[in-house]
Amino acid sequence: MTPSPTGLTLAALCVAAIAVPAAAFGQASSTDSGQAYPAKTVRIIIPYPPGGGNDIIGRAIADELTRRLGQQFIVDNRPGASTIIGAEAVARAAPDGYTLFVASQTTFAIVPNLRTKIPYDPARDFEPVSLLATQPYTLVVHPSLPVTTVKQLIALAKSRPGKIEYASPSIGTGGHLSAELFKVMTGTDLLHIPYKGAGPAVADLLGGHVSVMFATASSVHPQVVNGKLRALGTTSARRTAALPKVPTIAESGVPGFETTQWIAMHGPRATPREVVERLNAAITASMKSPEFRERMNSQGYDAEASTPQQLAARIKSELARFGKLIRDIGLKDQ
DSSP, rough: OOHHHHHHHHHHHHHHEEEEEEEHHHHHHHIIIITOOOSSOOEEEESSSSHHHHHHHHHHHHHHHHHHHHHHHEEEEEOOGGGHHHHHHHTTSSSSSSSSEEEEEEIIIIIIHHOOSSSSSSTTEEEEEEEEEEEEEEEOOTTTSSSSHHHHHHHHHSTTTTTTTEEEEETTTHHHHHHHHHHHHHTTOEEEOOSSSSHHHHHHHTTTOOOOEEEEEHHHHHHTTTTTTTEEOOOOSSSOTTSSTTTTTTTOOOOOOOOEEEEEEEETTTTOHHHHHHHHHHHHHHHEEEHHHHHHTTTOOEEEOOOOOHHHHHHHHHHHHHHHHHHTTTOOOO
16 A cells, blocks of 8 residues: 555654754764863863972963863862872873873873883873973073083083082982983083972072082073073073073083973873864964963973874883983982
8 A cells, every 4th residue: 555645744754753853962972072172170180289380381271271262271289209190190080181181201201211110101091182381401500610601511520520519309300310411421420419309409509509400491590580590501402482592502512412391281092082183272372372472481481382293202202212311321210
């Protein structure tokens, strides 16, 4: 029996009535999975206490993302165990874009080469989003040390092997490894005096108890400006906007010398691509803002974005480079 036109119309309407909710559900799911991100507050874990470089950068970018993406981005400080506590919390978080991580090469390139057992893999457990900022270390000396250039320091150190003391925030930090690389590349012998943090190290340098330090620009910028410390060179490949008159160590007689503190944003591995792309676009836009760049420069940092692929390549390169240096100087797991 052939169905009547009315029967056909009724059947079509029934099919349409069933299909509409399914289509609507599919559209809503697609929006929830990426297009509407962020739909709620986003937490940015920082593996340091408040006040340090990672915290400064993390709070600055949280403000920018809040303004640009229309939801609150809040900072959650998780310090301890050489950044391992914060890193593990992110590695185990749901990969939905609502837990992010702002950390430096300490987490991704130094700790994995120093510790034989850590609860995360720097290459496999995180989704790179973007580089955020770079900052060279600054080779500074107490004014009582009779040198004004890198070449003069090298000559003096060679005339006094093992006698000139340098401070670092602790064993295995970027400042410590920068000094050790300097020793290797210049054939000098400086005596390492480790401290429990950059604050005490800088305080003793200001007091003349030690003579030399590779310090982050942000930690010594005011003292360099007011003449309490003398800056001989910076460790980046090019001069930093924070100290434009200070030459690089590479241009001061140690070609190829480079160590730079970098800070970047990651999510847990498998964070959706569309979430990563939206965050990356917002970060890239922030880096083009003169106000944001000035905010970074005032803290001794150069604002710098990257693609996720560039960040992944940087981590791979830094893992290998710091691994070789740590093996060469015989640094053991602490």
